[in-house]
Amino acid sequence: MPGIRGKCALRLGVMAAAVILVASACGSGDSDDSGGSSTKARPTAPAPKGTPIVIGSVGHYSGFAGATSKASADAVSAWAQWTNDKGGINGHPVKVVVKDDQADPSKALAAVKSMVEQDKVIALVGSHEAGLEAVWEKYTTGKGIPVVGGSSNSAAYETDPLFFPTAQTAANYVALWANAAKLAGRHQVGAIACAEVPACQSMFSLVKRAAPAVGVTFASGLAVSASAPSYTSQCLSLRAKGVDAVITGTAQEVTTRFISDCAKQGYKPLFVIPGQSYKPDVAKNPAHEGAYLANDSFNWFSDDPAAKEFRDTMSIYSPNSPLNASATAGWAAAVMFGKALATATSAAPTSADVVKGLLARPAEDTLNGMIPPTTYREGKPATVAPCGWYAQIKGGKLTAPHGNKAICLG
Known part of the structure; x- marks a missing residue:
């Protein structure tokens, strides 16, 4: 499978010229963060x-x-x-x-x-x-x-x-991230990335190239600023374009605010969060209910x-x-x-x-x-x-809706 390059959310703010993303992991059954x-x-x-x-x-x-x-x-x-x-x-x-x-x-x-x-x-x-x-x-x-x-x-x-x-x-991660949307039954993928560093937005073109390989469509990419008082306009823009899954390339705090602002507008797409930026309190925040995690190694x-x-x-x-x-x-x-x-x-x-x-x-x-x-x-x-694992937040816990083994593309 051809390689596709990108970079995981927290590292998007400090990318080198070759922007990179990483993919990962899923387990079986329901569990809390510690297992x-x-x-x-x-x-x-x-x-x-x-x-x-x-x-x-x-x-x-x-x-x-x-x-x-x-x-x-x-x-x-x-x-x-x-x-x-x-x-x-x-x-x-x-x-x-x-x-x-x-x-x-x-x-x-x-x-x-x-x-x-x-x-x-x-x-x-x-x-x-x-x-x-x-x-x-x-x-x-x-x-x-x-x-x-x-x-x-x-x-x-x-x-x-x-x-x-x-x-x-990196060569596989963007496709695996986009594949999270497909696994969840979504079809129109969007992405948000930090506005502070221009390199962050490089992920948009990468996701656009990756999406067709896994059977989804890339519809929109939006830069969001951590200092913005509200993300209502961006949420409405994504909804207007039919986006039903959003890949997040921002700091976790920004992602949380973004999800909450979208929910206030009645817009609740699937959000895909990088597992490397996961913090234990994320699952316990009701705003993240239903979100997917994409990890680049086994589910902890x-x-x-x-x-x-x-x-x-x-x-x-x-x-x-x-x-x-x-x-x-x-x-x-x-x-x-x-x-x-x-x-x-x-x-x-x-x-x-x-x-x-x-x-x-x-x-x-x-x-x-x-x-x-x-x-x-x-x-x-x-x-x-090109294999990865996936997790989903349900009931304030991490779950593994697609089984305990790595899922491979192709």
């Missing part, structure tokens, strides 16, 4: 005493997007503590270095150089950048540093052999064993971090990293060991259902099948 309380005790294996394995996570972990995007780094750190409490990786403890780039290109490059040259990281794992991978990609590739997953919506995950996606890539609230293990670990090691698609993307990246080094025999594991382990993963690997079918290829970019 239930933890049933897992903290592991108590002897402390690992081998040479530490140092990994890094860089991203926009403060300010506008920080409250939700930092969940990716939190998940990597939780995985590392959980792994160490189980004895580490072949007796090696894992250390995680987290750097906040504040969505600043120069700070992003400086952070990565610091992690590589001073902290001696052997891989970047579960990073949640704001499209800034482009400023340090050449540096990490030149150093032979593998970049393992996290939010995999940079163009580098589709072009660079040392970028190993563990979540849906499902009953699958992998999801339960993720929730249990987060409840022990990072209980205050929001559970969303940012967190699951970080967790999947960390798990993949651990799998890659599981058979390494080096006294001091290296970047080359990580790459070797990743390339040894099976074709169309799903990591026990946590990621879209993904194939890593030596000397070539990875390929990711």
Whole structure:
């Protein structure tokens, strides 16, 4: 399937020239945000005493997007503590270095150089950048540093052999977002995007191209300002054009106000919200009733064993971090990293060991259902099948109306 490029809502405000969107996930049954309380005790294996394995996570972990995007780094750190409490990786403890780039290109490059040259990281794992991978990609590739997953919506995950996606890539996400409308029985798709940054509106042309591929029509795209006192005129405009599903490319607070203003006019289309910007209080807000979430890795609230293990670990090691698609993307990246080094025999594991382990993963690997079918290829970019998961807010809870497995296009 041809790739289509875009960018997820919270990151739309800080896009690089290649605008990108990410897609994802659905589970089975009804559940609240947490999927239930933890049933897992903290592991108590002897402390690992081998040479530490140092990994890094860089991203926009403060300010506008920080409250939700930092969940990716939190998940990597939780995985590392959980792994160490189980004895580490072949007796090696894992250390995680987290750097906040504040969505600043120069700070992003400086952070990565610091992690590589001073902290001696052997891989970047579960990073949640704001499209800034482009400023340090050449540096990490030149150093032979593998970049393992996290939010995999940079163009580098589709072009660079040392970028190993563990979540849906940009090439597929817009189509998967539009597919949410089709799954809900809607036909006329619209979109809203932040007005403050011109690049935000790039999503309109991307959705327009993606819509026919999944059998829906793109009818309208509107820029909305966070400072606008009302969105009544935009709501009426979308209704006049017959839009029955709206893809949201704005901050969650703006989306909530937009939905409420439309409801006051008796206009209640389906709203599609990116799972990476999800906050636990969203489902509990009556304004979001019926909205769909599109995620780029597994649903955190499902009953699958992998999801339960993720929730249990987060409840022990990072209980205050929001559970969303940012967190699951970080967790999947960390798990993949651990799998890659599981058979390494080096006294001091290296970047080359990580790459070797990743390339040894099976074709169309799903990591026990946590990621879209993904194939890593030596000397070539990875390929990711256009599959995602979907959730819906019903009765103040997250539900999975389309089952627990990833839904693939084509």
